[in-house]
Amino acid sequence: MxxxxxxxxxxxxxxxxxxxxxxxxxxxxxxxxxxxxxxxxxxxxxxxxxxxxxxxxxxxxxxxxxxxxxxxxxxxxxxxxxxxxxxxxxxxxxxxxxxxxxxxxxxxxxxxxxxxxxxxxxxxxxxxxxxxxxxxxxxxxxxxxxxxxxxxxxxxxxxxxxxxxxxxxxxxxxxxxxxxxxxxxxxxxxxxxxxxxxxxxxxxxxxxxxxxxxxxxxxxxxxxxxxxxxxxxxxxxxxxxxxxxxxxxxNIDELEPACEDYGQAVIYKGTLENCPHAFKLDDHHIIETGKVFPVCGNTWLMLEKSRFAGHFEFIGNFDTHYGIFEDCGLNVPFVDNEDAGAASCC
Ligand SMILES: C[S@@+](CC[C@H](N)C(=O)[O-])C[C@H]1O[C@@H](n2cnc3c(N)ncnc32)[C@H](O)[C@@H]1O
Structure with missing residues (x-):
């Protein structure tokens, strides 16, 4: 071939x-x-x-x-x-x-x-x-x-x-x-x-x-x-x-297989050339200048450990995990009791 x-x-x-x-x-x-x-x-x-x-x-x-x-x-x-x-x-x-x-x-x-x-x-x-x-x-x-x-x-x-x-x-x-x-x-x-x-x-x-x-x-x-x-x-x-x-x-070894929520956010400074109003990381992360933008741990790492770091303020840390970051497509796979009806105990 x-x-x-x-x-x-x-x-x-x-x-x-x-x-x-x-x-x-x-x-x-x-x-x-x-x-x-x-x-x-x-x-x-x-x-x-x-x-x-x-x-x-x-x-x-x-x-x-x-x-x-x-x-x-x-x-x-x-x-x-x-x-x-x-x-x-x-x-x-x-x-x-x-x-x-x-x-x-x-x-x-x-x-x-x-x-x-x-x-x-x-x-x-x-x-x-x-x-x-x-x-x-x-x-x-x-x-x-x-x-x-x-x-x-x-x-x-x-x-x-x-x-x-x-x-x-x-x-x-x-x-x-x-x-x-x-x-x-x-x-x-x-x-x-x-x-x-x-x-x-x-x-x-x-x-x-x-x-x-x-x-x-x-x-x-x-x-x-x-x-x-x-x-x-x-x-x-x-x-x-x-x-x-x-x-x-x-190429960031700390990235996790799913988007996890640590309660973090970033603020884009509007300083990248040709991107004064917003920075597009990907098709679902268009980060407007000056706005507090909640992010999962992976998005935080992509910005903080790459050449983009100087163009962002970073709010929060990895100390507390709040579960899956639901905006990234995955949800808790289990049904809540109110969805499943009354529990029958064994
Ligand atoms: C569709 S063209 C794209 C060329 C170039 N990236 C562009 O945008 O014009 C594919 C090019 O990849 C090269 N190529 C294809 N398979 C390759 C391989 N296994 N190793 C090195 N070059 C390869 C071909 O020689 C050709 O120049």
Whole structure:
């Protein structure tokens, strides 16, 4: 399958116009990124096959690794956002993609006014990151855009991500997910696989894999249904629904498997660049500036042990446990007496 994918991205596709579905297609970027995207080289942009936005908040000075960096669009965008004192490393297995990315390194250095390039591209497999010149615990953020679905050993990728991230760092990535396990006949179809569809994980298998890999509480940032837009391929896929989704997985060992209530709250100071009114941690935590915002222990840890800590006030501690944090979806599983009727004693 790896050879098929290399062939697909190296030889068959010359630009996003050659894609047969809309799975590897992104949406309109936010306004604050448009001027930077306009500075990227045309060839890099033409061979962009991402399915989401992998540009989280607070990037200045960060060290970032991009898994499956392709022609380098996200690497170069982030190279501007981390600044000259930050660093972005891209890994890809396909020579043709790496050639495009490397060809324009100097162009982007000049565009962003850097005296030396803060970017490097490595040839390699994302399942074999341990064979590359990458230091454990080095990266603040690891990103990936529409690539994990193409991997034949997703558990190994996540294990290496965990090892390469700093404590408090995060894996912030967009990928394709299915609403069910994809049958093997479809997985073995090179076009469906290359188009980032049939290698996609069933979303709940991904959540459980993330937990088994040491990311106890994966947070969904945003998602959208993929419409495919190719009748022949839609016919093959039948009733399977596909989604593009962006998750953030924090490398924080203290995270618990569920959201627990310790009576804590945070106040966002409104100080993150481009987020004066609110900070969006995930799709159900949009934390307005200045408001006392009750949080579970896990959300508290994601803010307090990450690069976001300086932008929040923290109220409370872990001294007293008040049970499950009900706003996060789980409830007490037992019935109360008033629901069950009168008890009969034995
Ligand atoms: C859908 S494209 C996305 C590229 C890039 N992230 C972007 O947004 O344009 C998939 C890329 O992942 C690379 N890739 C796929 N599987 C890989 C693997 N196992 N190891 C390294 N690179 C891989 C391909 O060579 C290709 O460049």
């Amino acid at each position: 790896r050879n098929d994918v290399q062939d697909y991205y190296g030889k068959q596709l010359q630009s996003s116009d050659d894609l047969q579905t809309n799975a590897c297609c992104d949406q309109e970027p936010p306004d604050h990124l448009k001027p930077l995207l306009a500075q990227l080289h045309d060839e890099v942009v033409t061979r962009y096959y991402g399915c989401g936005l992998v540009s989280p908040e607070h990037l200045d000075g960060m060290r970032i690794l991009d898994l499956g960096s392709g022609s380098g669009r996200d690497v170069y965008l982030l190279s501007a956002l981390v600044g000259e004192h930050g660093e972005v490393v891209g890994v890809d297995m396909t020579d043709e993609q790496l050639e495009v990315a490397r060809r324009h390194q100097d162009y982007h250095r000049e565009q962003f006014g850097h005296s030396t390039s803060n970017v490097r591209f490595l040839k390699g497999y994302i399942e074999e990151l341990d064979t590359l010149d990458l230091q454990d615990g080095y990266f603040d953020i690891i990103i990936s855009n529409c690539v994990i679905n193409l991997s034949t050993d997703k558990a190994k990728v996540l294990a290496d991500v965990k090892r390469l991230l700093k404590p408090g760092g995060e894996f912030y990535f967009s990928d394709v997910y299915a609403d069910r396990r994809v049958p093997s006949a479809l997985v073995n179809d090179p076009v469906l696989y290359g188009e980032c569809l049939s290698g996609a994980l069933y979303w709940n298998d991904f959540i459980n894999l993330g937990k088994r890999s040491g990311f106890a509480d994966p947070r969904l940032v945003e998602s959208r249904r993929l419409t495919i837009e190719n009748p022949a391929i839609e016919k093959k896929l039948g009733n399977i629904r596909f989604y593009s989704a962006t998750y953030r997985l924090f």
